Amino acid sequence: MPRVSQQQTDQNRIAIEKASARLFREKGLHGVSVAEVMAAAGLTHGGFYGHFSSKDGLAAVACANAFAHSSARWDQRFTELPEREDRRRAYVEGYLATATRDRPGSSCTAAALAGDVARTDADAPVRAAYLDGVKSMVARLASVQPDAGSPAAEQRALADVATLVGALLLSRATKGDPISEALLASARARLLQEGLAP
Template sequence: MRYVKGHGLQTRGRIVEEASCVLRQAGVDGVSVADLMKLVGLTHGGFYSHFESREALVIEAFASAMDRTMVQWRSHTKGMPADEQFDAFIEAYLRSGHRDDRAHGCVLPALGTDIARSSRKARGVFARKLDEMIGVIAGLLPGKSQKQARQIATGALATLMGSIALARAVGDNKLSDEILGAGRQALSGQSARRKPLTASGVRRPNKNCKETNDHD
């Protein structure tokens, strides 16, 4: 049987897309190559004409999922006023719909712990993509220095990932919603301008301004 030009790439793309969903839903060890190939209508033997190993597919699948996630983040905040983008991103990430759609949600809470137990190569690819994700979030923080923006973005991403992972784990809708709400509260106001910290961790008063007893 003859195939049109590009058929192999289309098939590979289908396998990667299906794998990215299944892996987020079932985990790295939750699906076999045979089961995955059945989902895309191919035989087990056909797998190795597209990928040299199962690990190669896993790496490509989670990298693809991370790329898609970043596209979604950019799309969601596109056209918004710059000072509203970070808070809108937080609200979108920590919504119940994201918590409930594991297969199509952010790959970090779904596969982060699995990747930590994977090969050095897998962790290396993950780290590069994670760095890109931090950069996307840092870009939602206008008025911050690059160092400040990356620091806030890194902390925010860790909070977001942990909040979704815990919210999914508890299996209690009331507690799960409470976790999401706590995550939103923890990150609220992070995009606002703040007084710099001194070495002792006390906020330095702004020049020409009276010091107030704010507890932000």
Template sequence: MRYSKDHKQDTHARIVKKASVRLREKGAHGIGVADLMKEAGLTHGGFYAHFDSREALVVEAFGYAMDRSTERWRKLVEDMPPERRLVTIADSYLTRAHRDDPGHGCAVPALGAEIARENPKTRKAFAARLEQMIEMLADQIPDVPRAAARKQAMATLATMMGTLVLARIAGSGEFSDDILDAGRDAVLGTPSGVKKVAGKKAAAPARH
């Protein structure tokens, strides 16, 4: 049976979307091609009709997940005053809901350590998306020279992502919650020990 070009594009997009979730849940090497294709409702044999290699799918799935995160941040703050945008992004990021749902969360804390061990081509693709994230965050910092805004955006992103990694390592108890609170304090510039609403109560998981 011959399929239309639109059908192939839709199928390709479905594979990438499913793979982006499963890779964030299981890790870059925690799930095979056969399982990824099964998740998308397809056979293993159809894989190479869409991708040249497993690496190609991994790179595309990572890019999809990171693009979704960046777009979600844009939508979150588009109607907010400039001075509230960066803190709003950070506050929405450092939550129990995000910690407990890596499959639909930010790809960097879920997969960054693995990507650092991949080949240069994969790292380059990942780094390009990471730079886009940083530029988007820098855009949310008003009245600051661009170089300073980029530096602040890098520090904010590193703190957010590092906090989430440590919180996931710690599990889902009080210790993990304290790590989220400490990271939020560091990013938002609030006094240590002051509990924020977002840290106390898990909102509905954000789909990235």
């Protein structure tokens, strides 16, 4: 059997990471099997252990990559918006949109994996990746506060992240009832009102 080139090996790993990031956000860490990830990546189940030692290791990599992908998207979006207030508004409106609620596989990792990560062991690799991702979200939101760089801005950013993630989670859990849209709308209104420059 011919050996797979290093380039093909690298492409396979990227395909596994992308498929797992989407599936873990859609179905949770425990709702996806290794076989399902590999099938979604267009690969056979047997090839998994040539890339990862365990599903736990893959979960950590997928979590970190999903947060990094989101950060890169926001970095790109922010280059188009020079003002902090516009950046914060875009973040809040984009995060608390119906489309974000309805596409968990391509949206916020913090919301998609919060419950699963909370139930993992303290030393699970995915916990460290998740923590880094949440800290990155806080830093991003602190940077778009009117008084960015101050301790008060970081405190508001912590509250913003908690409100954003909580509202998105509740909206997903109540989808199909009018309260789902109301949760998104009320959180948006509160955050945008609180984000106005003093």
